Amino acid sequence: MDRTVRVTVYTLLVVASALTVVPLLYMVALSLQTEGETLSGEAVLLPESPQWGNYATLFEEAPFADFIVNSLVVAGGITLAHLLFDPLVGYVFAKFDFPFRNTLFAAILATLMIPLFVRMIPLYVMMSDLGWLDSYQALVTPFLMDGFGIFLMRQFIQPVPDDLIDAGRVDGASEFAIYRRIVLPQTKPALAVLGLFTFTFQWNEFLWPLVATSSEDMRTIPVGLTLFNQEHFTLWHLTAAGSVLMFVPTALILVFSQRYFVRGIALTGLK
Amino acid sequence: MPSKTTERAPAERPGRGPHRRGPFARGPFGRGPLTLRARRARTAYLFLAPALLFFAVFYYVPIADVVHTSLHTGPRADEFDGLGNYVDAFDDPAARNSFVVTLLFTVGTTVGAIVLGLGLALLVNRPLRGRALFRLALLVPYLTSVAVVGLLWRNILDPQLGILNRMLREFDLPTQQWLNTAPLTTLVVITLWQISGYTMILFLAGLQGIPEVYYEAAYLDGAGSRQRFWRITLPLLAPTTLFVAVMAVISGLQAFGQAYIITNGGPADSTDLYVFHLFNVAFRSRDFGYSSALSVLLLIVIMVFTALQMRAGRRREVRY
Structure with a gap:
C-alpha cells in the first residue's frame, strides 16, 4: 500500500470507530453528570465532578437490583439450557440413524423461519392460561433450545470420528456416557461460541420480557430501564447509569472473547 | 415401529458410521442386526424426546394457534369470522x-x-x-x-x-x-x-x-x-x-x-x-x-x- 492509501484507510477507520465508540463514551459521561448538567443547554462532555453517587441513587429510584437478578436468571438459565440440550440433540442428528431422522431435523430447522412476533400472541395466551405470566417460567421456557444451536452443534459433531464413538461402545460405556465423556469434550470451541451468543442475545432481548411481565420487580434490565425512562424522562443521568451497568457484561465478553464472536458470526454466515 | 426400521442403509452411503458395516455388523453381543438398530433408534428418540416436545409445544402449537385465532373475532377471539380479519387488514389504512x-x-x-x-x-x-x-x-x-x-x-x-x-x-x-x-x-x-x-x-x-x-x-x-x-x-x-x-x-x-x-x-x-x-x-x-x-x-x-x-x-x- 502506498502512503496516501494508507493514510486514507486509517483516517476512514478512525472516523468510523469514533462514530461507534464516542456515543458510548458519552453515555458514560452522562451517567456521571448531575441532573442539572444533563438538562442544561451547555455541552458537557467531561463532568466537572463525576457523580458516582448516581449509581447508588439508581438502586433507590428503581428496583434495579431486581432487574439485574432477573436478567441474570433469565439469560443465564436460557444459556445453560442451550448448552445442555443443543449439543445432545445435535449429536443425535449427527451420529444416529433412525426412522424420520431427516424429517425431524427439517422440522427443527424450519423453526428458524418462525420469528418471535408470530409466536408472541399465542405464547402470551398460553402463559396466561398456565398462570405463568409475570414469572421466570414465562421468560425462560419459550427459549430453552433453538434450531440454530442444534444446527451449529450438529455441524461441529459430524467430523468427530465414528471410531472414537464405537470404541466407547466396545468398552461397554452407556450411550449417555459416550456422549458425555467422548463427544461433548470435542465440542468445547463450539460450546463457547454457543454460550456467548446465547447469553448476549438473551441479555439484550427486549420484546418478549416486555410482553410477558407486568409487575415492576419482574422486569429484566432492558425493559426496566426503558419503562423507567418513560416514567422519569428527565432523569437522564440515571437512565445512562443503568445503560452503563447493562453494558458491562457485554463489554467484558467482548474484550475477553472477541475471537469467539468474530468466528461465531462468520460461522453463521457459512452455508 | 414403522417399516422404515427394517430397511438397511446402503453400506456405502457417506456420513453413516462404520459400526453398521464390518465384523460387528451383526451386533457385538450376539444380537441380530435388527435389535441393534432398533436399540440405537430407541436411544436416539430417548435423547430427542425433550427437544421434540419443546419444538412442538413452543413453535408448532403456537403457529397452529395463531392461524386459528386469526380466523376469529370478538373480545375473546372466539367468534368464527372466516377471513374477516384478513379483509379488514387490507382495508385498514x-x-x-x-x-x-x-x-x-x-x-x-x-x-x-x-x-x-x-x-x-x-x-x-x-x-x-x-x-x-x-x-x-x-x-x-x-x-x-x-x-x-x-x-x-x-x-x-x-x-x-x-x-x-x-x-x-x-x-x-x-x-x-x-x-x-x-x-x-x-x-x-x-x-x-x-x-x-x-x-x-x-x-x-x-x-x-x-x-x-x-x-x-x-x-x-x-x-x-x-x-x-x-x-x-x-x-x-x-x-x-x-x-x-x-x-x-x-x-x-x-x-x-x-x-x-x-x-x-x-x-x-x-x-x-x-x-x-x-x-x-x-x-x-x-x-x-x-x-x-x-x-x-x-x-x-x-x-x-x-x-x-x-x-x-x-x-x-x-x-x-
Whole structure:
C-alpha cells in the first residue's frame, strides 16, 4: 500500500470507530453528570465532578437490583439450557440413524423461519392460561433450545470420528456416557461460541420480557430501564447509569472473547 | 415401529458410521442386526424426546394457534369470522401505513447495511496495525441492547438537551429536530449504526474466502484496482451479499424496539413499524384475532421475500 492509501484507510477507520465508540463514551459521561448538567443547554462532555453517587441513587429510584437478578436468571438459565440440550440433540442428528431422522431435523430447522412476533400472541395466551405470566417460567421456557444451536452443534459433531464413538461402545460405556465423556469434550470451541451468543442475545432481548411481565420487580434490565425512562424522562443521568451497568457484561465478553464472536458470526454466515 | 426400521442403509452411503458395516455388523453381543438398530433408534428418540416436545409445544402449537385465532373475532377471539380479519387488514389504512413504513425502513437498512458493511470490511481487510481493535470498536454497537441504543440516541438527538444540538449551537449552526423532520431516516441511521459492524464481519469472512490467485492473475493481466473490485471481489462475494441481504430484510421487517423506545411510532404514525403496530393492536387494544391475522400476514411476506431472494441469488451465482 502506498502512503496516501494508507493514510486514507486509517483516517476512514478512525472516523468510523469514533462514530461507534464516542456515543458510548458519552453515555458514560452522562451517567456521571448531575441532573442539572444533563438538562442544561451547555455541552458537557467531561463532568466537572463525576457523580458516582448516581449509581447508588439508581438502586433507590428503581428496583434495579431486581432487574439485574432477573436478567441474570433469565439469560443465564436460557444459556445453560442451550448448552445442555443443543449439543445432545445435535449429536443425535449427527451420529444416529433412525426412522424420520431427516424429517425431524427439517422440522427443527424450519423453526428458524418462525420469528418471535408470530409466536408472541399465542405464547402470551398460553402463559396466561398456565398462570405463568409475570414469572421466570414465562421468560425462560419459550427459549430453552433453538434450531440454530442444534444446527451449529450438529455441524461441529459430524467430523468427530465414528471410531472414537464405537470404541466407547466396545468398552461397554452407556450411550449417555459416550456422549458425555467422548463427544461433548470435542465440542468445547463450539460450546463457547454457543454460550456467548446465547447469553448476549438473551441479555439484550427486549420484546418478549416486555410482553410477558407486568409487575415492576419482574422486569429484566432492558425493559426496566426503558419503562423507567418513560416514567422519569428527565432523569437522564440515571437512565445512562443503568445503560452503563447493562453494558458491562457485554463489554467484558467482548474484550475477553472477541475471537469467539468474530468466528461465531462468520460461522453463521457459512452455508 | 414403522417399516422404515427394517430397511438397511446402503453400506456405502457417506456420513453413516462404520459400526453398521464390518465384523460387528451383526451386533457385538450376539444380537441380530435388527435389535441393534432398533436399540440405537430407541436411544436416539430417548435423547430427542425433550427437544421434540419443546419444538412442538413452543413453535408448532403456537403457529397452529395463531392461524386459528386469526380466523376469529370478538373480545375473546372466539367468534368464527372466516377471513374477516384478513379483509379488514387490507382495508385498514393504519395497517397499510405501517406496512409501507416498514418496507421503507427495511429497504434503507438493507441497502445501508450492505454498502457500509462491505465498505468497512474492505478497509479492515487490509494488512494494518491495530485492525483487531478497529474491528472490535465497530462491532460493539451490534452487541448492545436495542434498549440501550434507543435510549442513548434519543438523548443525543433530543432537540433541547441533546448533545448534538448543543454542539451545533456552540458552532452557531442551525439546530435540527431530527426525530420530527426526518423520523424514519433517523431510525434507519440509528439502526445502521447498530448493525453495520455485524455485516462487516460477515463480509470480512466472505472476502477471506476469495482465493488470492484470482487477484494475482488479474494483476498480471493488468487489471486496475477498480476493475479487480467490480470483476472479482463483488461477483465472488455474491453468496455473502445474498446472505446479508436476507438477514437484513428479515430483521428489518421485524424491527420493534426502535419504534417503541425512540419515537413511539410518531410523529403521526410515520415510524409505526409493523411489529410495533401489531404489538399495540394485541396488547394495548387487546384485539387478539385481528393482531394474529396481522402477524400471519407479515410471516407470509417474510417467507415469500426469503424464497425470492434465494432463487434470485442462485441464478446469479458466479464461478471462475
